[in-house]
Amino acid sequence: MNPVLIITHLLNGLLMVALPVALGIFLARKFRLGWRLWWIGAATFVLSQIGHIPFNIAVGLLFERGILPAPAQNFGLIFTAVFAGLSAGVWEEIFRYGAFRWWAKDARSWSKALMVGSGWGGAEAIILGVVVLINYAVMVAAQVGDISSLIPEGQAALLDQQIAVYWSLPWYDTLLGALERAFALTVQICLSVMVLQVFIRKNILWLFLAIGWHAFVDALAVYLISTTNAYVTEAVIGVTAIISLVVILALRQPEPAGEDPHTSPLSDTSIAMVSRIEDPTLEKLDESRYD
Numbered sequence: 325m326n327p328v329l330i331i332t333h334l335l336n337g338l339l340m341v342a343l344p345v346a347l348g349i350f351l352a353r354k355f356r357l358g359w360r361l362w363w364i365g366a367a368t369f370v371l372s373q374i375g376h377i378p379f380n381i382a383v384g385l386l387f388e389r390g391i392l393p394a395p396a397q398n399f400g401l402i403f404t405a406v407f408a409g410l411s412a413g414v415w416e417e418i419f420r421y422g423a424f425r426w427w428a429k430d431a432r433s434w435s436k437a438l439m440v441g442s443g444w445g446g447a448e449a450i451i452l453g454v455v456v457l458i459n460y461a462v463m464v465a466a467q468v469g470d471i472s473s474l475i476p477e478g479q480a481a482l483l484d485q486q487i488a489v490y491w492s493l494p495w496y497d498t499l500l501g502a503l504e505r506a507f508a509l510t511v512q513i514c515l516s517v518m519v520l521q522v523f524i525r526k527n528i529l530w531l532f533l534a535i536g537w538h539a540f541v542d543a544l545a546v547y548l549i550s551t552t553n554a555y556v557t558e559a560v561i562g563v564t565a566i567i568s569l570v571v572i573l574a575l576r577q578p579e580p581a582g583e584d585p586h587t588s589p590l591s592d593t594s595i596a597m598v599s600r601i602e603d604p605t606l607e608k609l610d611e612s613r614y615d
Contacts (some may be wrong), residue, residue, distance in 0.1 A: 365446070511568045
């Protein structure tokens with residue numbers, strides 16, 4: 325095994341887990357928020373996949389069995405990319421809308437939308453990061469020990485091929501997963517800020533804009549990874565992350581009254597106490613009790 329790849333493969337999985345956690349810590353401290361909204365975002369993402377994944381599988385089976393007509397061969401990839409994008413966009417953004425409407429009813433500020441989006445994209449990154457780390461453990465075990473007894477009969481040759489490819493990648497390829505999650509996390513935060521506008525601006529159009537942006541980014545990724553390579557795909561998705569960051573900043577609004585993140589929640593009370601201490605009238609009243 326290449327010692328550099330041992331480190332970079334492991335680092336890739338660790339970064340996928342650590343990046344969203346670090347972002348959550350940063351946002352919680354900067355805006356003085358608890359982790360409740362982060363967990364709401366994370367939980368709602370998982371709930372959306374409970375519907376999203378079976379739906380995709382069911383539609384796939386309908387096509388395989390001829391119940392749904394297959395698209396023309398020349399448009400098969402485009403159809404798949406568009407379907408995958410729309411499926412993800414519709415399922416996730418409707419669930420995100422539901423989370424803001426019924427669960428995170430107090431999340432009506434830009435900073436709180438960031439926290440929800442951080443949890444949403446964070447859950448996705450952490451789940452994939454854990455999968456990457458499990459795969460890493462299997463690949464290391466296959467190199468240093470005998471795991472043939474754990475391999476289904478007839479799969480040994482395929483596993484050997486996968487192991488050879490895994491340990492022959494350029495080191496920078498092994499970190500693409502973490503880079504992709506950083507891009508995806510930015511997009512997910514953007515989507516949360518966009519859906520929040522439904523409630524701030526009282527306009528449902530923002531939900532459809534979020535569905536459209538989500539569908540476009542996902543469809544683009546599916547199409548590019550099938551027609552180009554990982555470098556081109558990540559470069560283009562990186563551009564969508566930059567656009568998402570611009571949207572996030574463009575939609576920034578002042579925090580609602582009483583929710584200034586740079587004001588301590590004890591500040592008003594402290595001011596009142598200081599005023600009371602410095603008020604000479606109150607001091608005289610206190611002194612008169614002992615006359």
